[in-house]
Amino acid sequence: MHIVVCIKQVPDSAQIRVHPVTNTIMRQGVPTIINPYDLFALEEALRLRDRLGGEVTVLTMGPPMAEDSLRKALTFGADRAVLLTDRFFAGSDTLATSYALSSAIKKIGETWGPVGIVFAGKQTIDGDTAQVGPGIATRMGFNQLTYVAAICDVDTEKGIVEVERRAEGGVQVLQTKLPVLITMLEGSNEMRRGSLTSALRAANAEITTWNAEAAGVPDVQSCGLRGSPTVVKRVFAPTPRAERAEEIGKPGMSFEELADAAMDEIFARHPTVEADLREFAAGQQEEWR
Amino acid sequence: MVEERFDAIVVGAGPSGNAAAYTMAKEGLKVLQLERGEYPGSKNVQGAILYADALEKLIPGFREDAPLERHIIEQRMWMLDDTSYTGVHYRSEDFNEERPNRYTIIRAQFDKWFSQKVREAGATVICETTVKELIRNTQGKVIGVLTDRDEGAVMADVVVLAEGVNGLVGQRAGLRDELKPDTVALAVKEMHFLPRETIEARFNLKGDEGAVIEAMGTVTSGMTGTAFLYTNQESISVGIGCLVSDFKESGEAPYALLEKFKAHPAIRPLLAGSEVKEYAAHLIPEGGYNAIPSLFGEGWVIVGDAGQFVNAAHREGSNLAMTTGRIAGETIVRLNRTRQEFSATNLALYKKRLEETFVLKDLKKYRKLPGFLHGNKKALFGLYPQLVSKAAQTWFRVDGTDKRSKEKEIMAAFRKSRGLGGLLGDAYRLARAWR
Numbered sequence: 001m002h003i004v005v006c007i008k009q010v011p012d013s014a015q016i017r018v019h020p021v022t023n024t025i026m027r028q029g030v031p032t033i034i035n036p037y038d039l040f041a042l043e044e045a046l047r048l049r050d051r052l053g054g055e056v057t058v059l060t061m062g063p064p065m066a067e068d069s070l071r072k073a074l075t076f077g078a079d080r081a082v083l084l085t086d087r088f089f090a091g092s093d094t095l096a097t098s099y100a101l102s103s104a105i106k107k108i109g110e111t112w113g114p115v116g117i118v119f120a121g122k123q124t125i126d127g128d129t130a131q132v133g134p135g136i137a138t139r140m141g142f143n144q145l146t147y148v149a150a151i152c153d154v155d156t157e158k159g160i161v162e163v164e165r166r167a168e169g170g171v172q173v174l175q176t177k178l179p180v181l182i183t184m185l186e187g188s189n190e191m192r193r194g195s196l197t198s199a200l201r202a203a204n205a206e207i208t209t210w211n212a213e214a215a216g217v218p219d220v221q222s223c224g225l226r227g228s229p230t231v232v233k234r235v236f237a238p239t240p241r242a243e244r245a246e247e248i249g250k251p252g253m254s255f256e257e258l259a260d261a262a263m264d265e266i267f268a269r270h271p272t273v274e275a276d277l278r279e280f281a282a283g284q285q286e287e288w289r
Numbered sequence: 290m291v292e293e294r295f296d297a298i299v300v301g302a303g304p305s306g307n308a309a310a311y312t313m314a315k316e317g318l319k320v321l322q323l324e325r326g327e328y329p330g331s332k333n334v335q336g337a338i339l340y341a342d343a344l345e346k347l348i349p350g351f352r353e354d355a356p357l358e359r360h361i362i363e364q365r366m367w368m369l370d371d372t373s374y375t376g377v378h379y380r381s382e383d384f385n386e387e388r389p390n391r392y393t394i395i396r397a398q399f400d401k402w403f404s405q406k407v408r409e410a411g412a413t414v415i416c417e418t419t420v421k422e423l424i425r426n427t428q429g430k431v432i433g434v435l436t437d438r439d440e441g442a443v444m445a446d447v448v449v450l451a452e453g454v455n456g457l458v459g460q461r462a463g464l465r466d467e468l469k470p471d472t473v474a475l476a477v478k479e480m481h482f483l484p485r486e487t488i489e490a491r492f493n494l495k496g497d498e499g500a501v502i503e504a505m506g507t508v509t510s511g512m513t514g515t516a517f518l519y520t521n522q523e524s525i526s527v528g529i530g531c532l533v534s535d536f537k538e539s540g541e542a543p544y545a546l547l548e549k550f551k552a553h554p555a556i557r558p559l560l561a562g563s564e565v566k567e568y569a570a571h572l573i574p575e576g577g578y579n580a581i582p583s584l585f586g587e588g589w590v591i592v593g594d595a596g597q598f599v600n601a602a603h604r605e606g607s608n609l610a611m612t613t614g615r616i617a618g619e620t621i622v623r624l625n626r627t628r629q630e631f632s633a634t635n636l637a638l639y640k641k642r643l644e645e646t647f648v649l650k651d652l653k654k655y656r657k658l659p660g661f662l663h664g665n666k667k668a669l670f671g672l673y674p675q676l677v678s679k680a681a682q683t684w685f686r687v688d689g690t691d692k693r694s695k696e697k698e699i700m701a702a703f704r705k706s707r708g709l710g711g712l713l714g715d716a717y718r719l720a721r722a723w724r
Contacts, residue, residue: 075417193439194438194439195438195440196291196418196440196441196443197440199415200293200413200443203414
């Protein structure tokens with residue numbers, strides 16, 4: 001089966017900072033990584049390929065430097081990588097991104113064989129929308145299974161896939177027909193290291209690079225900033241905790257006095273707490289008797 | 290096992306490994322370079338000063354795009370006691386030349402750039418891959434390496450060990466001994482960020498001019514070691530290092546020593562208001578000539594820090610690394626071209642050529658220095674800096690004492706603490722060690 005995995009190169013959020021004055025994200029000098037959620041999707045795809053045969057094609061849209069993340073995906077063991085890069089794609093929101101990616105997936109299917117499953121991460125760590133995966137499914141007319149925790153079975157003959165999906169209050173076991181788009185949940189598997197053979201192949205691999213035309217995108221007006229109705233109104237950093245804190249008690253107070261002062265403050269701000277506590281204490285005493 | 294075969298495998302992507310891989314790849318050899326870090330430079334730590342000459346011999350036009358911080362126009366050598374420094378400063382407009390001789394660099398960026406050149410020259414570079422051991426044939430000749438990845442064996446005609454100071458692969462293969470505590474220093478450093486205008490004002494610099502301070506004295510509390518402070522464009526690297534055996538003996542913690550150096554009245558104002566963004570530690574081989582292991586054998590050569598190629602007296606290391614890497618590379622290219630075996634006999638050419646360069650000439654010249662410094666550490670890193678400082682203070686303080694009495698007082702202080710014989714002995718031993 002031919003599987004496509006959509007990945008995104010994102011700034012390492014652990015090393016990112018917000019400019020204190022302008023409130024913009026300071027990306028300069030921040031290392032990039034593959035969106036961590038996408039790694040669960042990639043590993044799941046590699047496991048399916050190892051089990052069922054076929055090929056895994058990794059796809060990303062981004063600037064030319066996004067090639068690094070594709071090379072990394074090849075090191076993990078993907079068979080082929082496609083980079084979608086064009087100035088027409090710059091400034092895409094989720095609507096424009098899913099448009100460009102679905103066009104490219106169609107082209108991938110035409111070039112290297114029909115696509116049975118498209119994998120994506122649950123969401124990205126820079127946008128956090130979780131919209132692109134479902135967007136691709138809708139545009140391509142694929143069934144979609146989101147927040148998947150485990151893939152139970154894939155029957156390629158009958159064209160059926162069965163998964164466990166994490167839902168509010170429990171786990172759903174769902175079955176649907178291929179072709180399908182699956183977004184994987186974090187923790188569903190652990191990324192392999194990749195063999196030395198894969199690493200060598202990745203180091204020297206030619207990465208297929210498509211612009212909008214080569215990817216067969218029908219309408220560049222629907223791409224990038226022009227095709228993106230989303231507008232960022234304002235970006236702001238949350239107030240640091242330390243600034244919200246206030247001091248209770250006075251210097252020189254004993255621990256007991258400080259504890260009393262803290263309790264008084266809590267009772268003063270949440271008037272029902274004291275009554276609830278008294279009621280609870282009375283209940284406890286009743287039980288002990 | 291990987292099916293693909295290589296002419297040469299280079300273990301490590303620091304200055305020596307990059308120099309070797311670049312030299313060989315540029316001449317058309319099929320080179321595989323393996324690096325355990327996430328990217329070349331991610332694990333590499335240095336002060337750091339780049340000496341242009343060694344790199345120029347590899348990449349003459351490196352100044353066009355290498356990430357350089359500042360070219361050094363001022364060198365300060367300081368002898369510290371707890372409250373003062375006695376110093377020699379050398380600053381020259383001549384250092385503002387078209388092709389400056391020394392630069393400060395940030396290794397994470399520089400090594401990345403260097404590695405890019407290695408790739409462009411045609412080598413295959415693979416990161417996040419640790420070489421576990423060497424593979425030998427039945428005759429004991431090294432024929433490849435085993436990595437920590439699946440299907441992790443890969444074969445080549447010759448292996449260049451550029452694995453750095455703590456050369457575990459070479460050690461495991463019995464090619465070199467374990468590091469000895471008295472031949473290796475442990476250095477720690479911090480990166481202090483400041484606006485470039487602040488740095489330029491504090492050190493009297495303009496544009497990309499840089500200043501460096503090398504210091505020794507009571508800050509190491511009688512241990513064999515030195516401290517440094519280098520100006521980068523928007524940061525200051527400050528660090529200190531001592532022999533591991535001295536740390537062990539004194540029980541001092543390296544970070545505490547760095548705190549002490551940063552708090553010195555001559556250093557503190559230079560760092561005031563800065564933001565620390567990085568803390569790093571590294572081992573430096575300081576055993577000198579006598580600690581150099583065997584450098585070649587059947588199918589293998591050792592380059593860079595792994596071969597103890599550091600001139601501690603002149604704070605030179607990366608230039609020795611690049612030079613040994615280049616010469617190892619050139620030797621391998623020559624053997625490859627003339628279809629000769631990579632036997633110990635043929636690879637001996639590498640060491641022979643090193644003997645003709647500054648690398649082994651300098652290390653040989655200073656072969657007695659590590660022993661001298663270590664043997665006289667209490668005097669050199671405690672007593673003398675104090676005496677020199679006291680002498681300078683006596684001399685410069687105007688207090689109604691006549692100059693002849695001041696001279697006598699200074700001489701008496703030296704004689705009293707070290708004795709005339711001790712003084713002459715130290716001078717003699719230093720001269721011999723320096724010869």
